[in-house]
Amino acid sequence: GAVVSQHPSWVICKSGTSVKIECRSLDFQATTMFWYRQFPKQSLMLMATSNEGSKATYEQGVEKDKFLINHASLTLSTLTVTSAHPEDSSFYICSARRRDRSYEQYFGPGTRLTVT
Amino acid sequence: QQQVKQSPQSLIVQKGGISIINCAYENTAFDYFPWYQQFPGKGPALLIAIRPDVSEKKEGRFTISFNKSAKQFSLHIMDSQPGDSATYFCAASMDSGNTPLVFGKGTRLSVIA
Numbered sequence: 232g233a234v235v236s237q238h239p240s241w242v243i244c245k246s247g248t249s250v251k252i253e254c255r256s257l258d259f260q261a262t263t264m265f266w267y268r269q270f271p272k273q274s275l276m277l278m279a280t281s282n283e284g285s286k287a288t289y290e291q292g293v294e295k296d297k298f299l300i301n302h303a304s305l306t307l308s309t310l311t312v313t314s315a316h317p318e319d320s321s322f323y324i325c326s327a328r329r330r331d332r333s334y335e336q337y338f339g340p341g342t343r344l345t346v347t
Numbered sequence: 348q349q350q351v352k353q354s355p356q357s358l359i360v361q362k363g364g365i366s367i368i369n370c371a372y373e374n375t376a377f378d379y380f381p382w383y384q385q386f387p388g389k390g391p392a393l394l395i396a397i398r399p400d401v402s403e404k405k406e407g408r409f410t411i412s413f414n415k416s417a418k419q420f421s422l423h424i425m426d427s428q429p430g431d432s433a434t435y436f437c438a439a440s441m442d443s444g445n446t447p448l449v450f451g452k453g454t455r456l457s458v459i460a
Contacts (some may be wrong), residue, residue, distance in 0.1 A: 338390035
């Protein structure tokens with residue numbers, strides 16, 4: 232149990248285009264989902280926290296107009312990178328906190344974004 | 348206050364040996380301490396976690412030791428295997444996990460035969 236999926240697993244896009252990444256909790260309901268960014272050989276950097284049905288809370292320095300987050304249901308959150316640029320190339324990982332065991336957080340497999 | 352300091356940055360252990368990774372925190376409001384294992388190109392996987400009301404938790408070959416007074420916790424991997432080679436992150440959270448996790452910088456473990 233406690234499986235989180237992400238789609239796509241990798242994506243290459245051209246500079247200036249937008250990319251949407253989906254995060255789904257497959258076998259549990261998630262009250263909260265988190266989006267992280269991870270650079271090679273570095274730790275996870277929290278970008279935003281999203282609760283179902285409400286606006287996401289962004290960390291300092293993260294542009295909310297560039298990284299659009301929608302938490303449409305208790306099992307789905309999406310991250311849209313708008314007008315992507317090469318510096319947005321990174322490994323994006325979502326995580327979901329279980330509704331029934333709120334302290335446990337499970338991560339998706341990540342999405343490798345490359346902007347050319 | 349929000350930081351979790353993790354050491355060592357990298358670790359090489361012989362197969363069958365014990366791997367020990369340490370973390371320290373400052374914020375006494377932290378009350379949930381998980382460890383995650385991450386393989387290259389994959390998302391972190393929850394390995395084991397502890398709450399401050401116990402000093403030790405063991406699951407298979409993995410043990411967390413927790414020292415509340417010293418504000419330190421550590422991960423011990425017994426009988427380390429090459430398949431354990433990965434990056435390990437400690438983390439901490441407040442309010443019974445209702446706040447975002449604060450991660451350590453990670454430890455790259457290599458288990459050699």
